[in-house]
Amino acid sequence: MKDLLALYAAFFRIGGLTFGGGLTMLPMLKYELVEKKHWVEEADLLDYYAVGQCTPGIIAVNVATFVGYKKKGIPGAIFSTLGMISPSLIIVSILALFLEQFMSNQVIAHAVAGIKVVVCALMLNTVVTMAKKTVKNVTAAIVCVISFLLAMFSPIPTVLLVVCAGVFGIVLYKMGRFKE
Amino acid sequence: MRVFLDLFIEFFQIGLFAIGGGPATIPFLMDLPNRHDWYEVPDVANMLAVSESTPGPIGINMATYAGYNAAGFLGGIAATLSLVLPSLIVIILIAKLLDNFSKNMYVKSSFGMIRPAVTGLIATAVYGIFRAALFTDASGNFRFPVVLFLVCLGYFALMSLKKLKKLHPAFWILCGAVMGIVFKL
Numbered sequence: 001m002k003d004l005l006a007l008y009a010a011f012f013r014i015g016g017l018t019f020g021g022g023l024t025m026l027p028m029l030k031y032e033l034v035e036k037k038h039w040v041e042e043a044d045l046l047d048y049y050a051v052g053q054c055t056p057g058i059i060a061v062n063v064a065t066f067v068g069y070k071k072k073g074i075p076g077a078i079f080s081t082l083g084m085i086s087p088s089l090i091i092v093s094i095l096a097l098f099l100e101q102f103m104s105n106q107v108i109a110h111a112v113a114g115i116k117v118v119v120c121a122l123m124l125n126t127v128v129t130m131a132k133k134t135v136k137n138v139t140a141a142i143v144c145v146i147s148f149l150l151a152m153f154s155p156i157p158t159v160l161l162v163v164c165a166g167v168f169g170i171v172l173y174k175m176g177r178f179k180e
Numbered sequence: 181m182r183v184f185l186d187l188f189i190e191f192f193q194i195g196l197f198a199i200g201g202g203p204a205t206i207p208f209l210m211d212l213p214n215r216h217d218w219y220e221v222p223d224v225a226n227m228l229a230v231s232e233s234t235p236g237p238i239g240i241n242m243a244t245y246a247g248y249n250a251a252g253f254l255g256g257i258a259a260t261l262s263l264v265l266p267s268l269i270v271i272i273l274i275a276k277l278l279d280n281f282s283k284n285m286y287v288k289s290s291f292g293m294i295r296p297a298v299t300g301l302i303a304t305a306v307y308g309i310f311r312a313a314l315f316t317d318a319s320g321n322f323r324f325p326v327v328l329f330l331v332c333l334g335y336f337a338l339m340s341l342k343k344l345k346k347l348h349p350a351f352w353i354l355c356g357a358v359m360g361i362v363f364k365l
Binding site: 015016017018019025047050051052053054055056057058059060061062065066069070074077078081084085087088089091092093095096097099107110111112113114115116117118119120121122123124125126127128130131133134135139140141143144145146147148149151152157158159161162163164165166167168169170172173178 | 193195196197198199200201202203205206207208211225226228229230231232233234235236237239240241244245248249253256257260261263264266267268270271272274275276281282285286287288289290291292293294295296297298299300301302303304305306307309310313314328331332333335336339340348349350352353355356357358359360361363364365
């Protein structure tokens with residue numbers, strides 16, 4: 001039980017002190033898990049990251065689950081995951097509670113209008129960064145454009161588009177046409 | 181009770197199919213208002229702003245916020261737990277059964293095509309965010325605010341600069357808030 005609580009506390013700290021998920025969390029994970037607790041080796045952590053990126057779900061949560069499982073089996077995985085999501089649950093719920101009251105304030109309304117412009121720019125930045133990382137050859141570019149057009153103009157559910165892209169990748173591999 | 185079952189079904193699906201971390205959840209979150217009245221598409225812009233400027237993984241913050249809008253504090257918990265449940269199951273299975281999962285060629289080839297497809301999906305979601313946050317006026321009609329659009333592109337150009345790349349999204353959100361107050365947007 002003591003080990004499980006230690007896992008919960010460590011991932012609570014990581015979740016509560018890191019802004020942004022994914023790769024921005026790597027330095028914090030490294031500090032807490034490799035340097036401070038000596039729970040994992042740095043090379044292992046990078047492997048967990050690789051797995052976390054190509055499995056469904058939030059990357060930081062996947063890494064937490066993986067480390068927890070390696071330390072203490074299924075209970076370890078559950079406690080680590082809960083530790084990682086607890087700070088978000090508390091902080092975002094409190095913010096959401098006040099946001100509704102804030103929104104009627106005139107100054108806040110102006111601020112929100114300004115924030116929306118920046119959020120658009122941030123999203124543009126996210127998609128450009130992702131495109132640089134994921135669209136590495138002509139086939140990938142075609143898949144990217146087709147999925148954009150289908151999501152934009154057809155009623156095909158998002159889930160189905162993801163599944164089809166995965167199947168297409170395996171078909172390419174079977175035909176000997178898949179490039180890494 | 182019904183709302184919790186719906187939250188579970190929707191967010192479990194998102195957790196299972198959003199591959200590529202937090203941003204990959206956005207296309208699914210833009211799609212949700214078509215089926216449920218938990219929040220409107222324009223609210224996704226607010227959700228993004230809150231999620232980017234609070235601690236924790238962005239995908240988790242988004243789920244908490246969406247769930248909170250649907251059914252209060254417990255809704256936030258239900259949505260978040262449903263979102264991470266598929267990860268929990270999949271990761272435990274992988275840790276248990278498969279060595280070198282990420283080096284497996286089936287995994288590599290399918291995800292090699294899923295990632296660019298997800299980028300395309302996110303591009304669609306970005307268009308949706310622009311439409312909701314910039315191209316719609318207070319009464320819901322289409323508008324094209326030329327100045328704001330150029331300001332937005334200006335912010336994007338600044339974010340892409342090498343020297344400013346490391347700046348945290350919360351910094352840009354703060355800039356946006358100050359700009360909104362100063363110019364009474």
